[in-house]
Amino acid sequence: MSTIHWTENNSPRSARWHSESAAPPPSRVAVADDGIKADTAHGLACEGTALLWRGDFHNARQLLRAMGRRIDRKPPRRGDGPAESFHLYRRARGHRARVLGRLLVLLDEDHSLDLRRAPDVRQACAEAYGPPTGPTVISLTELLGVIGAHEWRTKGVEVPALGARIHPHYGVFSPVRGEYVDLVARATLPVSGGRRTAFDVGTGTGVLAAVLARRGFAHVVATDISPRALACARDNARRLHLTGRIEVRGPALFPEGHADLVVCNPPWVPARPNSALEHGVYDSGGAMLRSFLDGLAARLAPGGEGWLILSDLAERLGLRTRRELLAVIEAAGLRAVDRADTRPRHPRARDTGDPLHAARAGEITSLWRLVAR
Template sequence: MSDRDNRMRWTEEDAVHDVRWQSEKGLPPPKKVVIADDTLTADTAYRLASEGSAFLWRGDYQNAKQLLQALARRAERPVKRNRKKIASQAKLNPDAVNAIEPKAVFNQHRQAQAQRARILDAILIPLLANHTIPLRRAPDATKACLEVFGNRADDYVLSLRELLGVISAHEWRKKGVVIPSLKEGAQRLFPHYGVFSPLRGEYVELVAMAPLPPALKAKSLAFDIGIGTGVLAAVLAQRGIQRIIGTDQDPRALDCATANMQQLGLGQQVEILNADLFPPEKAALIVCNPPWLPARPSSPIERAIYDPDSAMLKSFLSQLKEHLLPEGEGWLILSDLAEHLQLRSRDQLLSWIAEAGLAVIEKMDARPNHPKVSDASDPLHQARKAEVTSLWRLATV
């Protein structure tokens, strides 16, 4: 998006305004802007947002948050109606409902999510160049916005949802996330905005438990491909691997991992490198936790979940052999959720492994324990209930 396109324009009190548009999701600036305040009702806002209008908020900040909650309730109504319809059909004809392809359910779910996001992103908040919010009862979000947007020379506008995400990420960054697999006294990692937080501990535990390859005795070097927060590199370092190189291409991930390694006292042991997958060396152990679902991400943070056409997964597998030392191993950490959603088959995965000149030494499995596993109202509940996260120990043939 060019700087010219990255501007939001509207007319207010007979004057044309032109302000920088900020969207971490990469959304274009809204074309229809309505000036809104505390007099805007939720029903009217929902109707206008459904028709494509956005609301530049001039009222009380806390009232804007309440309006967002009201819009969320209204956006959920069609989803609830659809769930009731499916439940009713299941009583009348269970076979017909069970015959619905999981892939179709997944696509419908994503479409519903996208529509909901368009409506909830309609409330826009103005910010001054110093990141203060010129609204009544607005919080002090200057530190949070400075962490994400840096120093600004001009005023800007962004959606309330994105602003709340920035503020929430700031709190996570202050408090940190407890990682039970790390040694006591060094169990917190501090995720940055836009970097996927390691809240699902089962895959971290697999890396903490898997037997280390014999090649590490000759050369104690490991790669963490797509380092993110640095959680897997930290686990490997605490397991005694002398040198670890973590790679990523996302500047926020690189900054986040660097800060976390310094915080944990691992800065000398773990090197952070801006690279597309592999460093220009060979290692005894190469670990990768690629995005699990072959679909297109709708925002930068979703790149940790969605991998269009399994591009990163296939690239990792196809290049792994040439970067492994003799007797070295590649650890692929992957959920089989895509298989239950019929987005990718097990046979496809095994064929990619074989075509890359690799063999499976062992597959270690763990069941996820996140809240969605037990949420029967989730459209993807059946797939999530069957999901298994695996660590595939791969070696060259």
């Protein structure tokens, strides 16, 4: 970890710096409290000065919202086409995240937050960061994400296909978009293959592994390259009493051996993630998608199938064409024997104010049934 330095009460101070988005420690840090105006805070943050908050916690949240409103006064401009509009949107969101990320808080040696009206964040921070390692400075936006993740982990996400809740961990993509889970729950299982072994590649929370186990597979191997996802999948398998049927392995993309069914729900958008938390949505250059397809045929048992769950949002944004996708499938020695489609049900598909509304409104999520050629 890096170190952040500031002056407080005429004394030099320092602490460890942590950023899930890999932001470098700010070179200029000013102490701020309830007396600072939103215009002043916004101006300093835009100039690159970080503000270490020493006032009331709820006032800090209000200041963050006020700074966000000032940024949002200038909405991202639309490009000449969907791809340019997407990149301009991502650039604007990145600028917004950087500016708001300059409002900082100090976690004490035990992960506690020494601010007026501050909540007890020790458990939430321990879940996200592990055991405390000394005073640490993080952005308030990151802390709010940690708190939100703790609440999701505690109450879970209802998954109708399971008749149960999945409990996402911090940094693991939550199955809030249930249409892709429903596709796996309803698709016809391979006819010529058995129900002995299934692989869930890039398992995340383990939700698809749980669906496959509930559908009758005796042995489901769930993999992921993220240690947080592996811990999350194991936790959910235990909560669902499926540890005897779900084996979590990794960090790796594929496990050893062959399977009657190999399922993968890779990140849908081939763009560079701006933080570790975005890896569930953005796949730089479509690297994971290509790796899955390239390695799939060698992992299929005789008569087995691979199920690729993929949205066409990237196609609608001009980031990938259907022809390119089909070419990658063919080059991997695979052919598609069927495809099941569904429409998204999430609120953003109906948000006409979203710069990407046209693409989101027409989006289709598909389950591609693939076999070796």
